[in-house]
Amino acid sequence: MTDLAITASGLRKAYQDKTVLDGVDLEVEAGSIFSLLGPNGAGKTTTVNILTTLIQADAGAMSVAGHDLATQAKAVRAVIGVTGQFAAVDELLTGRENLQLMVDLSKKATHRSVGELLERFELTEAANKPAASYSGGMRRKLDLAMTLVGNPRIIFLDEPTTGLDPRSRRTMWTIIRDLVADGVTIFLTTQYLEEADQLADRIAVLDQGRLVAEGTSDELKRRIPGTHVRLRFATAAELDAAARILPGATKDDDVLRVPGDGGTKSLRSLLDRLDEYALSAAEFSVHTPDLDDVFLALTGHATEVPAK
Numbered sequence: 001m002t003d004l005a006i007t008a009s010g011l012r013k014a015y016q017d018k019t020v021l022d023g024v025d026l027e028v029e030a031g032s033i034f035s036l037l038g039p040n041g042a043g044k045t046t047t048v049n050i051l052t053t054l055i056q057a058d059a060g061a062m063s064v065a066g067h068d069l070a071t072q073a074k075a076v077r078a079v080i081g082v083t084g085q086f087a088a089v090d091e092l093l094t095g096r097e098n099l100q101l102m103v104d105l106s107k108k109a110t111h112r113s114v115g116e117l118l119e120r121f122e123l124t125e126a127a128n129k130p131a132a133s134y135s136g137g138m139r140r141k142l143d144l145a146m147t148l149v150g151n152p153r154i155i156f157l158d159e160p161t162t163g164l165d166p167r168s169r170r171t172m173w174t175i176i177r178d179l180v181a182d183g184v185t186i187f188l189t190t191q192y193l194e195e196a197d198q199l200a201d202r203i204a205v206l207d208q209g210r211l212v213a214e215g216t217s218d219e220l221k222r223r224i225p226g227t228h229v230r231l232r233f234a235t236a237a238e239l240d241a242a243a244r245i246l247p248g249a250t251k252d253d254d255v256l257r258v259p260g261d262g263g264t265k266s267l268r269s270l271l272d273r274l275d276e277y278a279l280s281a282a283e284f285s286v287h288t289p290d291l292d293d294v295f296l297a298l299t300g301h302a303t304e305v306p307a308k
Contacts, residue, residue, distance in 0.1 A: 004063075005030040005154050005185040006051060011060035013046055020046045021057070022209040028202075033176065033186040035200035037193065037291075039299055042206045044189040045085070048158045051187070052082050065154055081152030085159045087139040088146075091132035095123050095142050098131055102149040117145040121175065137168025144175065154185045161195060173199060193291035203291075207299040217291065224289040224297050229270060231256040232283040242279050246270065260286075 006028035013021040021043045028034040038044050049055045051064060053073045062069035064076045089098050099114045118124045121141040126134065131142060140160060147155060157176070161169040169192070176186055176199060190196055196203050197217050204214040213220055221227075232255055233239040239256055243249045248259045260266040267286070274281065289297075 003030055004028065005032075006034070006062075006064050006187060008047075008051070008062045009060060011047070011050065011062065012058045013043070013050065013055075014058055019209050021050075024060075024206070024209070024211055026204065026211075028185060028187060030185050031180060031183050032201040033180055033188060033199050035188045035190060035196040035203045036206055037190065037196055037203060037295065038206035040191075042299075043209045044206060045158055047206070048082075048156050048187070048189060052080060052156050053077055078150075079153050081147035081150065081155040083140075083144050083147050083155065083157050083160050085162055087136075087143040089131045089134075089139055089142050091130065094128050094130055095134070095138075096127040098142060099146060099149065102146045106150050117148060121145045122171075135168070137164050137171065140164060140168070140172060141175070144172075148179075153183070154187065155179065156187045158189050159191060160188070161190070161192065169195070193295055197291050205295065205298050212298045213294075218288075220294045221288045221290065224293050226289045226293065227260060228287055229258045229260055229267065230283075230285050230287060231258065231281040233279070234282045238279055241277065242274060242281075245273060245277055245279075 004027055006026060008024060008026040011021050011024040011026070012019075024043070024047065026034075026047075036044050036047060046055070050057045051062065051069070053069065053076055057069075065079045067075040067079070069076060090101070093101065096114060096118065099117055103114060115124075118127050121144070123138065123142060123145065126138060131139060134142065144157075144160070160176075161172050164172065173195070176188075180186055186199075188196070188200065200217065202215065203217055203220060205212050205220070213223065215223075231242060233242060236254070239251065239254065242256055243251055246256070246258050250257050258270060260270065271281075
């Protein structure tokens with residue numbers, strides 16, 4: 001595998017007169033978690049479907065694990081795993097039977113054992129129960145376990161925790177982190193911005209078929225105005241004195257808010273300014289916009305949280 005697990009240049013897709021993807025460029029480093037964010041209808045699932053060979057792009061050059069998507073689709077399918085928005089398990093079969101079915105269908109000589117996967121995903125006790133009796137979280141875990149049968153090195157997770165309760169969601173996060181620690185590359189789409197914030201090494205924001213921003217979570221947050229430093233002083237006199245000497249400072253009860261970019265240089269300048277006037281803050285903290293603010297600013301849409 002090359003250093004870049006996934007690349008796309010000029011990716012385009014339209015259905016009749018509706019353009020779904022309009023010149024999307026992507027680069028995903030091997031062994032990382034890349035998250036694609038966007039409102040409903042932005043083109044996230046279409047992107048996943050193209051990169052996993054389920055549908056063809058109208059234009060663009062793409063490669064997955066070094067294989068050209070247009071001419072080596074079979075080689076691409078051999079190294080990827082896909083977990084869609086809804087668990088693709090057979091509810092009439094037990095968890096063990098679902099996994100065994102995937103093993104039997106696998107053409108690879110080496111694959112994970114059913115017992116190993118059941119243990120890894122904490123499904124051993126429920127292994128012989130019908131999947132219809134599983135909770136939503138258990139079904140998602142079984143679905144992901146089935147994806148791992150062929151030891152894929154790149155896994156596409158299309159909104160894998162939609163509808164899960166917070167505990168089940170965090171369990172999935174742990175599993176995803178463990179996969180990456182083993183060298184797997186994760187391409188994640190999600191509507192839970194906290195999920196991208198917690199997991200992703202890099203985040204791309206897709207809106208109306210175009211990428212409107214890309215970077216680490218911190219880089220995206222710094223693009224949005226609103227970063228400020230909060231200072232608390234031991235006395236009201238010190239608070240008033242600091243308010244007079246710090247440009248743009250505003251008092252909020254017993255806290256002083258000072259606008260800034262949150263960078264080391266600006267913080268040092270602020271503290272040096274206080275020191276110059278023999279003032280010392282008892283407490284200080286840097287507050288930055290969160291990904292909800294970024295999402296709203298970049299797409300013009302509020303966060304849409306899926307119904308449970």
